[in-house]
Amino acid sequence: MPKTKKLPLNVLKLQQHPMLTALLSDEKFTQKKLPDIQFLSIEQLQCLLDSSPIPVLKSKKEGQYIALIIMPLIKIILSHNAAYKLIASLIIYDEAEPIISTLALIKPALLAPEFRSLLQQLHGRHNNAKSLNLAVPSKKQLSHLAQVSPSSIRGDKCI
Structure with a gap:
């Protein structure tokens, strides 16, 4: 152990x-x-x-x-x-x-399998967090952390 x-x-x-x-x-x-x-x-x-x-x-x-x-x-x-x-x-x-x-x-x-759709999941989670009035970083801050462009974090992206 x-x-x-x-x-x-x-x-x-x-x-x-x-x-x-x-x-x-x-x-x-x-x-x-x-x-x-x-x-x-x-x-x-x-x-x-x-x-x-x-x-x-x-x-x-x-x-x-x-x-x-x-x-x-x-x-x-x-x-x-x-x-x-x-x-x-x-x-x-x-x-x-x-x-x-x-x-x-x-x-x-x-x-x-989870990571293939991570940016799409991040988009959905960000939107849900905002609708729940949670304190969340901006999409720009998230994209900076992920080292991708802000447009990469979107829901309609097919992965």
Whole structure:
């Protein structure tokens, strides 16, 4: 059974597992630049962190952990001026191989159908949130976070 641990995000030292590095070696994902997330509140950032615990192994080096999945979200959140106030949740495993295989292959395969229509879903959710009078970012802010044009987030797009 894995253990959990919480620690301040700004003191978290992560190193990518070599097996994960090899598995992802052919991927060409490059983020244009980190989106400006300064408009997000501390509560929103903490919610994002809480919903994404970081799977790791303990390292032999004190205070350092070995990441078992790539998490660009962490780098994005660290770009916020108040990131030092946030707490990260770790799930500490004993073995790397089954976790890397599950998170790098099985999970993306299960989520692929959902992501094909993500921008269309985002459009619908944004409209529904506005009709419920929820405080929501503008469509322009959402498109900035997604690094797409605002016109990409629309309901009539066939995906």
